[in-house]
Amino acid sequence: MSFKNKVVYQIYPKSFYDSNNDGIGDLKGITKKLKYLNFLGIDYIWITPFFVSPQRDNGYDVADYYNIDPLYGTMEDLDELILEASKYGIKLMLDMVFNHTSTEHIWFKQAIQGNKKYQNYYFFKKSIDNKLPTNWVSKFGGNTWEYCKELDMYYLHLFDKTQADLNWENPEVRKEMTKIVNFWINKGIEGFRFDVVNLISKPQIFKDDFIGDGRRFYTDGPNIHSYLKELNKNSFGKLKNIVTVGEMSSTTIENCYKYSGEKENELSMVFSFHHLKIDYKNKNKWELQEADFEELKEILNTWQLGMQKNNAWNALFWCNHDQPRIVSRLGDDKIYWKKSAKMLATMIHCLRGTPYIYQGEEIGMTNTYFETINDFKDIESLNYYDIFLKEGKSPEEALKIIQERSRDNGRTPMQWNNKNFGGFSNIIPWINPIKNFKQINVENQINDCDSILHYYKKLIQLRKNYLPISEGEFIPVITEKDIYIYKRKYNSEEILVILNYKNKKEITLPKEEIEKNYSCILSNNNIIKLTSKLTLEPFDTFVFYKK
Ligand code: GLC
Numbered sequence: 082m083s084f085k086n087k088v089v090y091q092i093y094p095k096s097f098y099d100s101n102n103d104g105i106g107d108l109k110g111i112t113k114k115l116k117y118l119n120f121l122g123i124d125y126i127w128i129t130p131f132f133v134s135p136q137r138d139n140g141y142d143v144a145d146y147y148n149i150d151p152l153y154g155t156m157e158d159l160d161e162l163i164l165e166a167s168k169y170g171i172k173l174m175l176d177m178v179f180n181h182t183s184t185e186h187i188w189f190k191q192a193i194q195g196n197k198k199y200q201n202y203y204f205f206k207k208s209i210d211n212k213l214p215t216n217w218v219s220k221f222g223g224n225t226w227e228y229c230k231e232l233d234m235y236y237l238h239l240f241d242k243t244q245a246d247l248n249w250e251n252p253e254v255r256k257e258m259t260k261i262v263n264f265w266i267n268k269g270i271e272g273f274r275f276d277v278v279n280l281i282s283k284p285q286i287f288k289d290d291f292i293g294d295g296r297r298f299y300t301d302g303p304n305i306h307s308y309l310k311e312l313n314k315n316s317f318g319k320l321k322n323i324v325t326v327g328e329m330s331s332t333t334i335e336n337c338y339k340y341s342g343e344k345e346n347e348l349s350m351v352f353s354f355h356h357l358k359i360d361y362k363n364k365n366k367w368e369l370q371e372a373d374f375e376e377l378k379e380i381l382n383t384w385q386l387g388m389q390k391n392n393a394w395n396a397l398f399w400c401n402h403d404q405p406r407i408v409s410r411l412g413d414d415k416i417y418w419k420k421s422a423k424m425l426a427t428m429i430h431c432l433r434g435t436p437y438i439y440q441g442e443e444i445g446m447t448n449t450y451f452e453t454i455n456d457f458k459d460i461e462s463l464n465y466y467d468i469f470l471k472e473g474k475s476p477e478e479a480l481k482i483i484q485e486r487s488r489d490n491g492r493t494p495m496q497w498n499n500k501n502f503g504g505f506s507n508i509i510p511w512i513n514p515i516k517n518f519k520q521i522n523v524e525n526q527i528n529d530c531d532s533i534l535h536y537y538k539k540l541i542q543l544r545k546n547y548l549p550i551s552e553g554e555f556i557p558v559i560t561e562k563d564i565y566i567y568k569r570k571y572n573s574e575e576i577l578v579i580l581n582y583k584n585k586k587e588i589t590l591p592k593e594e595i596e597k598n599y600s601c602i603l604s605n606n607n608i609i610k611l612t613s614k615l616t617l618e619p620f621d622t623f624v625f626y627k628k
């Protein structure tokens with residue numbers, strides 16, 4: 082099956098739609114909004130974890146992989162969602178969190194009660210000379226080892242201390258994971274997203290990292306490719322209808338050639354994050370800097386060309402539940418709100434790969450601009466806020482960083498209309514809605530052909546109607562600063578994409594391009610005729626096509 086003309090929509094269920102008015106979005110809420118998703122034209126829904134979980138990391142801390150957390154509904158609700166979605170030709174993609182389990186998982190509980198079998202499901206280490214097993218830094222701040230008094234040992238957690246890392250070296254763990262995937266395949270699930278899956282292979286020997294935070298020892302680890310090949314072979318690999326995507330944290334492009342290479346039998350495609358670090362100073366998420374558009378172009382071109390040459394496939398995205406909103410981040414969520422949202426959408430959707438739209442992105446949802454730390458819910462944000470204060474930053478400085486970088490920027494309730502709480506729920510939601518829901522909401526855009534929503538709908542259709550976009554070769558066109566131009570070519574058909582960043586610009590295009598007789602098929606300004614000299618206004622976007 083080819084997934085090359087498909088588009089995925091990501092749902093963070095907690096914040097999508099609350100069907101029973103308890104302030105928390107749920108599975109029935111997704112079923113209620115299928116008509117909307119069908120209007121948009123997407124093919125898959127990736128739903129972030131709704132399995133039984135203490136919700137310390139909103140479901141990325143799974144306590145039971147086979148059951149649904151009552152917060153989100155029941156197995157019957159899921160069956161109903163699968164069935165109703167299939168009526169629209171929409172398929173579901175589930176989120177498999179296999180690097181770690183919650184410490185509430187029965188395996189972990191058994192382990193700390195002394196069961197040796199389950200101790201070998203995790204990494205428990207003794208402290209030597211009163212030192213922690215390694216000096217690695219957790220992704221959510223602090224050390225990666227937590228003391229367990231029952232065993233007088235430390236266990237590894239790359240994320241929160243309630244997310245204990247699984248020991249994939251142990252074949253029994255690998256069998257359990259395969260069993261889980263097969264269980265969901267049997268339920269009719271046709272897609273899987275594997276959470277931080279390139280971190281599952283840990284080194285034989287654990288040692289201190291004196292030049293980094295430890296990630297170089299476990300990122301794209303020693304046995305990662307054989308583990309993925311094994312999982313593939315014993316579960317989804319046999320089935321042609323299943324699409325898989327791996328979340329690759331701090332990965333390298335060479336590893337991604339393998340993860341998603343056509344002949345590698347690992348995964349269908351990969352998320353990489355290098356293009357979203359262009360506003361990190363010193364590659365550190367918590368050090369703010371202006372986005373570097375030139376670096377962005379370079380990273381996109383490198384990944385497009387490299388993956389293409391190696392028959393590997395990118396997942397294309399700007400937003401997810403871990404990222405600030407792109408229109409606030411790279412665009413301009415004030416004067417050029419609508420225009421910049423459309424420009425950024427075009428940039429990603431016309432590339433070679435599979436586009437992912439994160440709930441609310443299609444209506445141009447912005448960052449939260451929460452005014453106090455009490456409004457934030459995310460464990461990572463709250464941990465780092467404390468760390469910043471301890472480091473001596475003032476509360477104002479700390480808040481400013483969190484406001485800009487918090488994962489909660491992507492987790493506020495979906496803005497459906499201008500009524501209470503943006504139409505998400507009738508009662509106060511688990512996290513506050515953004516104040517701008519009165520202006521930015523689905524209802525305002527659904528009948529407005531010029532809206533961001535309609536623009537996303539058009540981009541999805543372009544992928545289905547134009548082979549150069551779904552299947553074509555990617556060719557970068559060299560240009561000056563602040564302008565990004567690329568082509569997609571399929572036999573004699575070509576797509577030419579011209580994007581301007583935030584300044585007014587004059588550009589000159591090569592003569593041979595002008596002579597090709599392109600016609601403009603999409604723009605966020607006016608449909609124009611291609612001429613050798615163009616004056617571009619801020620965020621101007623044009624997509625041209627020639628037969
Ligand atoms: C991934 C998820 C993120 C989660 C982390 C740990 O990065 O997207 O939300 O906190 O993994 O599971």
Ligand code: CA
Nearest residue numbers: 099101105107
């Ligand atoms: Ca609910």
